[in-house]
Amino acid sequence: MIQFNALLKKELKEAFRDKRALMYALMMAFMAPVMIYAVSNSMIKDLTDTPAIYVNIQGGEAAPKLMALLEDEKILPLAEVTADEKRLWQERNIELILPESFAEDMREGRMVDVILRADYQDKSLFSPLRRIKEVIRSYSATIGSQRLLVRGIDVRLMQPVKLQEQDTAEPTSGPMLIILSLGMYLMMAAFVSGLSVAIDSSAGERERNVLEMLLCQPVDTMKIVLAKLSCASFIAVIGVILTLVLTYFAIGFVDLSKIGATFNLDFISVSALLLLLLPLCFFASALQLFFAFGAKSFKEAQSTVTMVVMLPAFVPFVLSFINNKPQWLDWAPISGQSMLIEDIFKGLPVNWSQVGFTTLVTVVLTVVLVKVMAEKLKSEKVVLALS
Amino acid sequence: MIEVNNLHKNFGQVKALDGLSFSARDGEITGILGPNGAGKTTCLRTLYGLLKADQGSAKIDDIDVSQQPLLARGRLGIFPDKFGLYERLTAYEQIDYFASIHGLQGQAKKQAIEEVIADLDMQDLAYRKTAGFSQGQRMKVTLAQALVHKPKNFVLDEPTRGLDVMSTRILRNYLARFKAKGHCILFSSHVMQEVAALCDRVIIVANGKLAAVGTPDELCTLADKTNLEEAFVKIIGSDEGIAA
Numbered sequence: 093m094i095q096f097n098a099l100l101k102k103e104l105k106e107a108f109r110d111k112r113a114l115m116y117a118l119m120m121a122f123m124a125p126v127m128i129y130a131v132s133n134s135m136i137k138d139l140t141d142t143p144a145i146y147v148n149i150q151g152g153e154a155a156p157k158l159m160a161l162l163e164d165e166k167i168l169p170l171a172e173v174t175a176d177e178k179r180l181w182q183e184r185n186i187e188l189i190l191p192e193s194f195a196e197d198m199r200e201g202r203m204v205d206v207i208l209r210a211d212y213q214d215k216s217l218f219s220p221l222r223r224i225k226e227v228i229r230s231y232s233a234t235i236g237s238q239r240l241l242v243r244g245i246d247v248r249l250m251q252p253v254k255l256q257e258q259d260t261a262e263p264t265s266g267p268m269l270i271i272l273s274l275g276m277y278l279m280m281a282a283f284v285s286g287l288s289v290a291i292d293s294s295a296g297e298r299e300r301n302v303l304e305m306l307l308c309q310p311v312d313t314m315k316i317v318l319a320k321l322s323c324a325s326f327i328a329v330i331g332v333i334l335t336l337v338l339t340y341f342a343i344g345f346v347d348l349s350k351i352g353a354t355f356n357l358d359f360i361s362v363s364a365l366l367l368l369l370l371p372l373c374f375f376a377s378a379l380q381l382f383f384a385f386g387a388k389s390f391k392e393a394q395s396t397v398t399m400v401v402m403l404p405a406f407v408p409f410v411l412s413f414i415n416n417k418p419q420w421l422d423w424a425p426i427s428g429q430s431m432l433i434e435d436i437f438k439g440l441p442v443n444w445s446q447v448g449f450t451t452l453v454t455v456v457l458t459v460v461l462v463k464v465m466a467e468k469l470k471s472e473k474v475v476l477a478l479s
Numbered sequence: 480m481i482e483v484n485n486l487h488k489n490f491g492q493v494k495a496l497d498g499l500s501f502s503a504r505d506g507e508i509t510g511i512l513g514p515n516g517a518g519k520t521t522c523l524r525t526l527y528g529l530l531k532a533d534q535g536s537a538k539i540d541d542i543d544v545s546q547q548p549l550l551a552r553g554r555l556g557i558f559p560d561k562f563g564l565y566e567r568l569t570a571y572e573q574i575d576y577f578a579s580i581h582g583l584q585g586q587a588k589k590q591a592i593e594e595v596i597a598d599l600d601m602q603d604l605a606y607r608k609t610a611g612f613s614q615g616q617r618m619k620v621t622l623a624q625a626l627v628h629k630p631k632n633f634v635l636d637e638p639t640r641g642l643d644v645m646s647t648r649i650l651r652n653y654l655a656r657f658k659a660k661g662h663c664i665l666f667s668s669h670v671m672q673e674v675a676a677l678c679d680r681v682i683i684v685a686n687g688k689l690a691a692v693g694t695p696d697e698l699c700t701l702a703d704k705t706n707l708e709e710a711f712v713k714i715i716g717s718d719e720g721i722a723a
Contacts, residue, residue: 098579102568109567301563305621308527308559309580310552472530 095311099319103293107323113288117327120284121334124277125342131273132346142166145220146173146181151190155198158190158231165227167220184217186210188224201239272408274343275433278335279404279426282369283376285331286324287401290380293320295393298385313469317462321377328373336365364442368429371454375425376400378461385465385474404430422446425454480505480663481526481632485535488521488687495521496532497687503665503680505631508658510678511667514715518687519667520560523636527559528552539632553581556630558638562621566610570601570620573609574627581628595623598656600649615646622650632663639673651677671708681707685715 108114144166152159152169162168173181189207191197197204208224210217237247297303306316340362380397387393408430411417421427428450436442468474481503488496496518503509513519524530526537528548537544542551565573574595578588596605601619604612609620618638626633633654639647654664654677668674674681675695683690683698691698691714695707702710 094582094584095580098576102565102572102576105572106565106567297563300566301561302565304529305557305559305562307529308552308555308557309577310549311580312549 096315096319099311099315100322103289103319103323104326106293107289107327110288110292113292114327116288117285117331118334120277120281121331121338124281124335125338128274128277128339129342129346132343136346142223144168145186145223146170146177147186147188147224149188149190151192151194152188154192154194155190158228161231162224162227165223167224167227184210184214184220186217186220186224198235272412272434274339274437275430276405276408277339278332278365278369278433279372279408279429280401281331281335282328282373283380283401283404286326286328286373286377287380287397289327290320290324290377291384291390291393291397293323294381294384295387295390299390307469312466314462314466316469317381317465320381321374321462324377324381325374328377329370332369332373333366336362336369360442361436364436364444364447365433367447367451368432371451371458372425372429375454375458375461378458378465382461382465385468408434423449423453425450425457428453480538480540481509481634481665482538482541483522483526483535484538486522486525486532486537487534488518488525488530488532494687496525496535498535499684499687499689500535501682501689501692503632503663503682505663506658506661507679508654508664508666508677510674510681511665511684512669512671512674512681512711513667513684513690517684517715519684520636521687522684523560523634523665523667526634527555527557554631556625556628556633558621558625558633558635560636562617564609564612564617564620567608569606569608570612570616570623571596571605573620574623577624578627583628591627591629595627598653599623614641615643618642618646618650622653626657630662632665633657634665636667637669638666639668639670647673671706671711675707683711683714690714 142165146168147162148170149159149162170181187207187209189209191205194204206228208221208228210221212221237250240247240250294303297306307313379400383396383400384393387396403426407426411421411427411430414421417431422431423446428446432443432447432450483502484500486496486499488494499518499522501509501511511519511522521530525532526539526544528544528551531545539551540554542554544551565576568576571592574592575588578592583591596602599619599622601616601623604616604619609617612620618641622638635654638650642650651673654666658664658679666674666678679694680692681695681698682692691701693701698714699705699707699710702713704710704713
């Protein structure tokens with residue numbers, strides 16, 4: 093125990109004195125909330141924004157109520173278009189033609205033909221046309237219901253079936269992206285925060301000729317590996333907790349309800365998140381140490397370990413494309429955590445048995461990595477690579 | 480007491496050690512000489528338990544290194560071929576680190592560290608971070624961390640490389656003091672005058688084998704030469720390695 097304490101104390105001292113590495117480690121945590129805030133805000137703006145539509149309206153003076161309704165929905169006559177958008181809307185040339193006899197036909201209760209003419213294949217017109225159609229449809233439905241009402245007929249007769257649409261994909265695609273990126277960000281924090289410490293304490297020490305000195309000492313390689321792992325994981329844990337806390341506050345400043353998303357991080361979901369992420373910190377550091385010890389030089393270690401860091405970004409991305417996920421992805425490290433974190437952010441109840449199983453698999457794999465590393469440090473190959 | 484018996488070690492086709500045997504006795508400074516590539520570092524690494532011999536054994540105080548490497552290493556103080564320092568730690572912290580690895584703690588540890596710092600005359604260095612230390616200062620820190628636990632046996636692989644006269648003298652006096660206390664010191668060097676002045680016995684290694692052993696005077700007599708350098712060249716059969 094004296095040995096392990098000394099090893100760990102030394103690793104921590106070195107890690108915390110390397111200010112640049114530490115800054116790099118915690119940069120992720122400080123950047124996360126800023127990014128989440130910026131992305132969420134711009135996404136909400138995109139999704140809730142209804143830009144003005146300019147339509148070439150003919151015969152509008154005969155239907156002031158319809159015109160007022162259109163204006164409420166920011167559908168305006170082409171004459172009012174601003175100078176910088178003038179060409180665009182002239183080219184789009186959406187025409188709304190009301191017959192001259194509009195007012196008279198309405199009075200008489202005759203069906204009025206209103207013509208909406210545009211290039212229906214033009215994708216950029218999908219949204220404007222949909223909005224115009226909705227206004228006209230609701231105008232028509234309102235007048236129709238009023239006509240029935242004054243004749244003493246129940247309006248509901250007109251609607252024998254009412255379709256209730258319920259979207260089970262709780263948050264729509266917009267918030268989904270925020271949630272996916274948040275989960276990915278938390279996992280990235282677990283992988284990035286301990287990165288520089290892991291490389292420095294393995295490949296770095298070998299390059300500085302201090303590893304050989306240590307391997308000549310009467311200390312079990314298992315203790316050496318565990319001390320290095322504990323130190324790198326500790327920094328990773330700090331990174332993850334900091335990211336989680338700061339993101340929690342940042343998300344408070346974003347009104348996700350505007351786009352129909354709910355984001356509730358209560359005590360239970362935070363505990364579940366930590367339970368998922370903490371073993372991942374140890375797994376990430378073990379994986380990084382494993383590759384860094386295996387690399388021939390500090391530079392090689394940097395490039396291989398950087399590929400390991402890509403995993404938490406790569407795995408959820410690939411997962412989002414797989415429709416029928418094989419069972420083992422549920423409990424494999426990174427993919428298991430990724431799916432569970434996504435569920436937590438979606439507000440679904442935490443599947444504790446899956447949390448437990450994924451954690452167990454992650455811990456077992458970490459233990460295997462540690463044992464392999466401890467054995468590898470005893471091997472002649474590693475010693476010969478020292479010189 | 481360090482004993483090496485019939486060590487064989489091959490790296491692929493290369494025979495690094497070919498039946499090397501020698502012993503370094505307590506209360507003596509034993510010099511190990513050999514041209515570059517003779518197998519000195521391989522032999523010492525086998526002694527630390529970093530490499531496993533294909534055949535033969537290495538024992539420290541009668542403990543077989545291959546069977547109980549940790550126990551054997553506990554009785555060794557090692558000044559390795561290549562040494563680096565933890566540059567973000569102070570000299571004191573480094574010595575403290577190695578003292579703890581050797582199981583020292585509390586007052587005993589503090590006393591041992593202060594003693595070794597005083598012995599090597601490095602009080603003014605102790606609380607400075609080692610980044611930017613000169614070669615002599617680095618040697619002192621490495622020596623202090625190797626010897627803080629007062630091992631019975633020292634192995635020093637070319638410790639005087641790059642040292643100025645003052646630092647070399649400190650090292651020599653230090654080794655002489657430990658020799659007087661009955662410690663076993665195994666010392667490798669390329670500087671013949673130093674070996675001749677310091678060592679009680681000299682082992683000459685060539686091609687992974689023992690080429691000759693004896694006091695510097697005995698070796699000169701054996702080779703019929705007046706100085707150790709000439710004797711060395713004659714014994715190993717070429718002038719290879721002398722310039723290194």
